[in-house]
Amino acid sequence: MLDDRPRRRQRPCRVLLVGGGTGGHVSPLLAIAEALREIDPDVGFLFLGGRRGKEAELVPAAGIPFHATPMPSLRDPDSRLALLRTLVGVPLAFFDALARLVRFRPDVCCTTGGVVAIPVTLAARFILVPVYLWDGNALPGRATRLLASFCSRIGVSYEQARRSLPRGRTVLAGTPIRASLLKWTRERGRETFAVPADAMLVVVSGGSQGSERINDALWSALGRILRRAGKPIVVVPADPVPAGSTVMIAYDGSPAATRSLRSFAASGLARGRPIHVAAVQDDGALAFEIAARGCELLDREFGIRGEPDNIVSPSTTTVALLERRQQLAAGLIVLGGYVPSPLARLVWGSVTHGIVERTVVPVFLHY
Secondary structure, eight states, X not given: OOOOSOOOOOOOOEEEEEOOSSHHHHHHHHHHHHHHHHHOTTOEEEEEEEESXXXXXHHHHTTOOEEEEEEESSOOTTOHHHHHHHHHHHHHHHHHHHHHHHHHOOSEEEEOOSTTHHXXXXXXXXXXXXXXXXXXXXXXXXXXXXXXXXXXXXEESOGGGGGGSOGGGEEEOOOOOOGGGGGOOHHHHHHHTTOOTTSBOOOOOOOGGGHHHHHHHHHHXXXXXXXXXXXXXXXOOSSOOOTTOOEEEEOOSSHHHHHHHHHHHHHTTTTTSXXXXXXXXXXXXXXXXXXHHHHHHHHHHHOOOOEEEEEOOSSOHHHHHHHHHHHHTOSEEEEXXXXXOHHHHHHTOSHHXXXXXXXXXXXXXXX
């Protein structure tokens, strides 16, 4: 006999995503979410991260609900004050996450580890939610090794990582990559990150415990790369250049600054963007005169209108330019001047180093 009673519809799966800080913790979770949506468009997501990290920007852009716990997802590992704030934040983040989990009622938790994931993972296990951990390092960090004890399954990208994790629950899973990234073309990428078609683009990729050595190696070679290139180089961080955003040209009137200014104007990147030509001097009148000369050159040779911007600041040139970049909300910095001496240029201990290392927007260089 057939049972014709109406059956209660099974609710869609709900997945809790946990991670934060750098893109290495966020992007794999977005790739997992993208793959699960391909399987079931009705699957529900909630992303719990920390404060100060990339997750607050990347996750909502992917259409996933996001909540920042009281935990900082980026901190100075050598700062005792930062360590103290983290320790204080753990119990607060635990109860904050627990309240979110009770309301969301996830079926599974996926995390990429990190300090920010510790209280959330503990909250998930407290209400008996199974946890899947993924780690992309050859040598898992302390937080990952701690979280592994509470996880049902662990996925890694390197066979070497299995030695540091529970072997019975650890599998070689590879690295999750968003399929949408594979649709990008060279032309679209250069346009998005404001890289001229003829500019040399050096891609430096790395992270976690090996990133400092990679950065040091790049800086030791950057001066030689620029001198040999003979063409502009764009140093691109993670963020694209918004359409129509302001361009700040750091100009000191030197031949190097003039070459960089001309190269930028010829690249076509100035089209449709407000231009500020900034000069830093102790004397405000002199700074305005130098900036005005740069604007005059742009107008005379390329028909580009720029706004002279004189900066008089008691701080260093690097700090002054970075502060003005922030005030202007500039999406691109053009830098060619402010190289104090041939020796400084040789060892790259110049303003260029400081700005490229500390800014969050692309920097156009031509020496």
